[in-house]
Amino acid sequence: MTIFLWQRRAGAEWCHAHEQLLQEMAPGQLAIIHRPGQRRHLAQIFCRRKREAFAFQSRFGGTVEKLPPGWAKQFLLPPPGKPLRVGARLRISAAVQPDSPNDLIIPAAGAFGTGEHATTAMSLRLLEEATRGLSLGWKALDAGTGTGILALAARRFGADSVVGLDDDPRAVAHARANARQNKIRGATFLTRDLLRWKSRQRFDLITANLFSELLISALPIFCHCLTKNGCLILSGILRTQADEVIDSLGKFGFHLEIKRRRGKWVALLATRKSKLKRR
Numbered sequence: 271m272t273i274f275l276w277q278r279r280a281g282a283e284w285c286h287a288h289e290q291l292l293q294e295m296a297p298g299q300l301a302i303i304h305r306p307g308q309r310r311h312l313a314q315i316f317c318r319r320k321r322e323a324f325a326f327q328s329r330f331g332g333t334v335e336k337l338p339p340g341w342a343k344q345f346l347l348p349p350p351g352k353p354l355r356v357g358a359r360l361r362i363s364a365a366v367q368p369d370s371p372n373d374l375i376i377p378a379a380g381a382f383g384t385g386e387h388a389t390t391a392m393s394l395r396l397l398e399e400a401t402r403g404l405s406l407g408w409k410a411l412d413a414g415t416g417t418g419i420l421a422l423a424a425r426r427f428g429a430d431s432v433v434g435l436d437d438d439p440r441a442v443a444h445a446r447a448n449a450r451q452n453k454i455r456g457a458t459f460l461t462r463d464l465l466r467w468k469s470r471q472r473f474d475l476i477t478a479n480l481f482s483e484l485l486i487s488a489l490p491i492f493c494h495c496l497t498k499n500g501c502l503i504l505s506g507i508l509r510t511q512a513d514e515v516i517d518s519l520g521k522f523g524f525h526l527e528i529k530r531r532r533g534k535w536v537a538l539l540a541t542r543k544s545k546l547k548r549r
C-alpha cells in the first residue's frame with residue numbers, strides 16, 4: 271500500500287493552536303513528536319491518498335513524502351532492542367506480556383520514550399538509586415510523562431501512587447494504555463500544561479525529563495509540591511545548559527546530590543535539604 275506522509279516542524283504554540291483541527295481532519299492519524307533538547311515539534315499525518323497529503327500541505331505548509339516500501343517498520347515499529355535493565359529491580363522491554371513483577375512493557379509507539387533515549391535511561395537509573403530502601407508510602411510526580419515510563423517505573427519501585435502529567439493528550443492516552451497493559455494501578459495520568467498546573471498534593475519524588483528552559487521555569491512549581499525531604503530528578507538537560515539549571519536549583523533551595531552525563535545530555539538529582547529518609 272502506498273502511503274504519503276505530511277509533516278511540518280513547528281513551535282509548541284503552533285501545535286497547540288492547530289492540534290484540535292488536525293485531529294478532526296485526520297482522526298487518530300496525527301502524531302506530534304517532541305524530541306528532548308529541540309524547541310520545535312514535528313507534526314505528522316500518514317495519508318492513504320496523495321491529494322489528502324497535499325491538501326494538508328497547501329493549508330498548513332510543511333512537506334509531503336511518498337513513503338518507501340517497508341515504511342511501517344521504519345516509522346512505526348522500530349525493531350525492539352534488548353530489554354533495558356535498570357538495576358536489579360526492573361527490566362523494560364517492548365514484549366507483549368510481562369514475565370515477572372520486575373518487568374515493564376513499554377511498546378515502541380514512535381513518539382514517546384521507550385527507555386532507549388539517554389535522557390530517559392539516566393532518569394530511570396537515578397530513580398532506581400533514589401528509591402532503594404525508601405520508606406513505604408511515598409508519592410511521585412512525573413512531569414512530561416510521555417509513555418508514562420518513569421511514572422510506571424516509580425510504581426514498580428514501590429511508589430504508593432504516582433501522577434503523570436503531559437500537555438499532549440496522545441501521550442496521556444499512551445501512558446494510560448501502558449498502565450493497563452502492565453496491570454499497574456495507582457497511576458493517574460492527566461493532560462495538563464505543567465506551567466499552568468496547580469497541585470493540591472505534595473510528592474516525595476519528582477521526575478521531569480523535559481528541557482532546560484522548561485525545567486527552570488517549573489522549579490517554583492516543583493518547589494511548591496515537593497515534600498521537605500523530597501527528591502527531584504531532572505533530565506533532558508544539554509551539557510552546555512547544565513550550569514544554568516544547577517544555579518537555578520540553588521536559588522530555589524535545592525541541594526545537588528548527583529550529576530550524570532551521557533554524551534551531550536546531563537541528568538541531575540537534587541534534594542530539598544537532607545537526603546531521602548531511609549528505612
Ligand SMILES: C[S@@+](CC[C@H](N)C(=O)[O-])C[C@H]1O[C@@H](n2cnc3c(N)ncnc32)[C@H](O)[C@@H]1O
Binds near residue numbers: 383384415416437479
Ligand atoms: C522528553 S519527553 C519525556 C517522556 C518520558 N518522561 C521519558 O522520560 O521518556 C517530554 C514529554 O514532556 C511533554 N511536555 C513538554 N512540555 C510540556 C509541558 N509544558 N507540560 C506538560 N508536558 C510537557 C511532551 O509532550 C513529552 O511527552
